[in-house]
Amino acid sequence: MVLNFATSKVEAERTVAEIVAAGGSAVAVQADVADEFAVARLFDTAEQTYGGIDVVVNSAGIVVHAPIAELDLADLDRVHRTNVRGTFVVDQQAARRVRPGGAIVNISSTTPKLSLPTYSAYAASKAAVDAITLILARELGERDITVNCRARGHRYRPSSTARTSRPSPGWRRCRR
Numbered sequence: 001m002v003l004n005f006a007t008s009k010v011e012a013e014r015t016v017a018e019i020v021a022a023g024g025s026a027v028a029v030q031a032d033v034a035d036e037f038a039v040a041r042l043f044d045t046a047e048q049t050y051g052g053i054d055v056v057v058n059s060a061g062i063v064v065h066a067p068i069a070e071l072d073l074a075d076l077d078r079v080h081r082t083n084v085r086g087t088f089v090v091d092q093q094a095a096r097r098v099r100p101g102g103a104i105v106n107i108s109s110t111t112p113k114l115s116l117p118t119y120s121a122y123a124a125s126k127a128a129v130d131a132i133t134l135i136l137a138r139e140l141g142e143r144d145i146t147v148n149c150r151a152r153g154h155r156y157r158p159s160s161t162a163r164t165s166r167p168s169p170g171w172r173r174c175r176r
Contacts, residue, residue: 001024002042002046005028006033012030033090039093040093047097054098056098058107060090061086063121064121066121067117076121079125084125095140103148104145106132107151108129112130
């Protein structure tokens with residue numbers, strides 16, 4: 001397993017040590033998922049270390065909470081750089097390199113459908129992840145590559161003045 005990390009080197013090395021202690025094989029590689037050259041090097045490492053790529057789990061993502069009227073556009077750009085561009089860059093390399101019969105899994109969220117206050121930047125980015133996933137699934141179906149997204153449910157507890165009901169938690173799957 002090749003484990004990518006952006007900034008948490010200590011955590012990545014701890015995870016690698018746990019995998020190795022359990023009898024597995026793993027290496028940690030630092031790469032900004034929105035940097036196409038860093039991601040290409042990440043995929044190069046996976047191919048050189050393991051002889052090919054069968055599964056990619058694309059879980060990088062960040063969230064910034066702010067009402068739309070107050071959201072700093074630099075924060076919007078940062079969320080979309082990681083969550084949208086990062087998903088696209090990783091999926092682009094995965095589409096080129098995952099072997100037939102393999103799988104790509106993008107991590108999404110239920111927030112695009114929930115209209116949660118302060119989640120606009122994140123929800124918009126995860127709606128884009130859903131769209132990218134569905135299109136990539138159609139593009140790679142003939143190569144027998146499965147493309148899914150996993151959307152963890154979100155529990156929202158509105159304040160007494162909110163006009164939104166609490167959605168039920170759960171998992172949603174987008175697939176071909």
